[in-house]
Amino acid sequence: MPAYFEPFRIKAVEPLPLPTRAERAAALERAGYNVFRLRAAEITIDLLTDSGTGAMSASQWAALMVGDESYAQATSFERFERVAAELTGCPYIIPVHQGRAAERIIFSCLLAPGSISVANTHFDTTRANVELLGATALYFPCRESIDLSNETPFKGNLDLDRLDHLLGSDDGARMACVVMTLSMSPKH
Numbered sequence: 001m002p003a004y005f006e007p008f009r010i011k012a013v014e015p016l017p018l019p020t021r022a023e024r025a026a027a028l029e030r031a032g033y034n035v036f037r038l039r040a041a042e043i044t045i046d047l048l049t050d051s052g053t054g055a056m057s058a059s060q061w062a063a064l065m066v067g068d069e070s071y072a073q074a075t076s077f078e079r080f081e082r083v084a085a086e087l088t089g090c091p092y093i094i095p096v097h098q099g100r101a102a103e104r105i106i107f108s109c110l111l112a113p114g115s116i117s118v119a120n121t122h123f124d125t126t127r128a129n130v131e132l133l134g135a136t137a138l139y140f141p142c143r144e145s146i147d148l149s150n151e152t153p154f155k156g157n158l159d160l161d162r163l164d165h166l167l168g169s170d171d172g173a174r175m176a177c178v179v180m181t182l183s184m185s186p187k188h
Helices: 021-030 058-066 075-088 099-110 124-132 160-168 170-174
Strands: 116-119 136-139 175-179
Touching: 099 124, 099 175, 116 160, 124 136, 160 170, 160 175, 170 175
Parallel strands: 116 136, 116 175
Antiparallel strands: none
């Protein structure tokens, strides 16, 4: 039998603002229709990001309560480092709070002023991390991704013809990395 609700209880309740349609319209106009400029008090359901918007599970709260908060050589970090190394096979682990921080670190190792980062699409913060280093972010989405009515089940590919053309051009030597941004729809 299919589940009709998520099989868990939420451990915290946070009140949400409920602006009227007129208030939402006024907020959008004030923000120049740029959702990044909307105030949190003007948003009921945040569809801009999934970063830090979910509730923590009972197990996560319990782990937080027993975690070692020592400034250095915390036992909780030692466990994290050991498990991460076992899972990845990488001996050095640098934890970050989200992917954008990880991009900043990796791009500082891969990119230099004048280099090129190619992607099927760069998130806005990904592009900012690329350009902050003086590199150029190029978008090479596959042709199928541009046609919203196209029923192709996966539209996350690169346009390999454009990539091949770049690699064969004078700018090919400047290409430092390829970034693949992938999102999955609930039905896949």
